[in-house]
Amino acid sequence: MHKAIIIDIIPPDKSPxxxxxxxxxxxxxxxxxxxIVILEVMQNRGRPSAKTYVGTGKAEEAAKRAKDLRADMVIINGFLKPAQIENLTRLFSHDPKDLTGKSNIPVWDRTDIILKIFEKHAKTEEAKLQIRxxxxxxxIPKVYHYQAKLFDKERGGISGTRGAGEKGIEEEKRHIRSQIKEVEKKLEQxxxxxxxxxxxxxxxxxxTVALVGYTNAGKSTLLRSLTGKDVYIADKLFATLDTRLGNLWLADPQQPxxxxxILLADTIGFIQNLPPYLVESFKATLSEVQEADLILHLVDSSDPQQQLKIRVVNEILKELVSDAIPVLxxxxxxxxxRCCFPEQRGRPVISSLRKKSLEVLKQTLSRLVHKKDLVR
Ligand SMILES: Nc1nc2c(ncn2[C@@H]2O[C@H](COP(=O)(O)OP(=O)(O)OP(=O)(O)O)[C@@H](O)[C@H]2O)c(=O)[nH]1
Ligand SMILES: [Mg+2]
Known part of the structure; x- marks a missing residue:
């Protein structure tokens, strides 16, 4: 089990x-x-330090604690620039004098850990290509001389040592770009x-009705309850990475x-602070959402953060799909x-684990799906 230290800054405009x-x-x-997280480090500051993300003193203090606690990974809740990775890697290294990289512990940012989870959960060729x-x-922005010198497999490096210096960096970038083209071609197919x-x-x-929502909202559970489709369900983030379809029979409200x-499509969940290229990379899987007749935005009503998560999902949807697709x-x-937010008023409230509560949802879906203006 990995022992992680998580680090972030709190800018004045963000509430504690x-x-x-x-x-x-x-x-x-x-x-x-x-x-498991063994230590949380937070610092009030306007923006990240260009050197060590948190201030150098704070980073040094954290590195000392990391050694005492035998931490084996450091995760920053933001985006790391190459110089910051380099400095933090050196600072947290068990032996800063060892330039072979063997004494280093991985220093990841938020996107790194999300990608690592994706990598672990990916089963199909499609998911693997998108993650790649x-x-x-x-x-790409992280290619720099230090990385070229110290190729670090743990960080999911792209290729081996290609020589230090500017020339090496350019060569590495070209190499990555050509790999991107190759993967994109396969994904086009x-x-x-x-x-x-x-x-x-x-x-x-x-x-098709596409299920979307924040990760862990219960999309796959709902698909299984409504259609009987055997899908993977877990109390984990990003349990689903592929689109799965199930058949659902809806009675016509006018003529019982x-x-x-109809087809119900389950797909990858959303999360806050995603870099745009991540959503972009999952376009093949998300095409089911883009082409759906109706989007069912599922919210975890037991989550105190549901309003924030609704906003995150709405923002991603705004970028991803046309306004013409109705959203329920x-x-x-x-x-x-435990608590009821105003957003819930007038909207179906269900429990995917209790089939009885799904009848009202089926009726609502049926009304919407039988409407002529849903036919696109
Ligand atoms: N109590 C309760 N738990 C639920 C309900 N629906 C889903 N869950 C649980 O919530 C967890 C996540 O469910 P999933 O269906 O995997 O969630 P998801 O939205 O598909 O998540 P990702 O695929 O990771 O984005 C599981 O532990 C489910 O058993 C519900 O109505 N009530
Ligand atoms: Mg799922």
Whole structure:
């Protein structure tokens, strides 16, 4: 089990409560990865130090504690620049004089740990390709002489030592860009296959409802309860990385003996502070959302942070899909709900674990799906 130190700054415009919650989420990411957080370090400052993210004194103090506690990874809740990685790696190294990299412990940023979790959870070729693309894009700004010299496998380096200095960096960047092109080409093929399948479905008049929401909202559980599809469910962040489809029969509210089959699509969950290239890399999987007839935005109603998470999901959706696709917000985990927020008023509140509570949702879906204006 990894023993991690998590570090962040609190700028004046961020409330300590929000900063605390972000650290809580980072802790969950560490746990999902298979580690435990043994120390949290936070510092009030306007912006990150160019050298060590937190101030140098604070970083040195944290490095000392890390050695005492035998920490084996450092995670910063932000984006790290090459110089910061270099300085922090040296500072947290068990032996700063050892230039072989063997005494280093990984220094990751938020995106690094998310990508590592993706890597662990990816099962299909499609998910693996998308993660590879995101990793390559994440790597580009981090190519620099130190990394070229000390190729560090733990950080998910792209290739071996290619020589130090500017020339090496340029060469490395070119190499990464050509790999990006290769992966993108393969993903284009995947997208085409998805598009063909969708086209066939549309020809048969089959409508798709895409489940979206913050990671761990219960999307896969809802898919399983509604359609019986055997999907992976876990109290983890990013349990799902691929699109899975299930069939759902909806009765016509006007003519109870008639109805139609629709497809319910489960997909990757969202999280706050994602770099744009990460969402971009998952476009093949998210194409199901972009082409859906209706989006079902599932919210964990037992989560005190649900309003913030709704905002995060809405922002990603704004970037990802056209306004023309209607969105139905649904509140899940009613069985664990402790407080009621105004957003819930007039919207379905369900528990995916209790099938009975899903009847009202099915009726709402049926009304929406049978509406003529949903046919695109
Ligand atoms: N109490 C309760 N737990 C639920 C409910 N729905 C889902 N869960 C639990 O919430 C956790 C996450 O469920 P998932 O269905 O994997 O969530 P997800 O939205 O698919 O998550 P990702 O794929 O990681 O984005 C699991 O432990 C589920 O058992 C519910 O209605 N009530
Ligand atoms: Mg899931």
């Amino acid at each position: 409560a929000l900063a605390g919650l972000e650290m809580e989420e980072l802790t969950r990411l560490v746990e999902t990865y298979g580690g 693309l995101a990793q390559l894009k994440h790597q 995947v997208k085409k296959t998805h598009a063909n399948q969708r086209h066939r479905r549309k020809r048969h008049g089959l409508k 003996y008639k109805g139609q089959k 917000m649904v509140f899940n985990k009613a069985d664990q709900q």
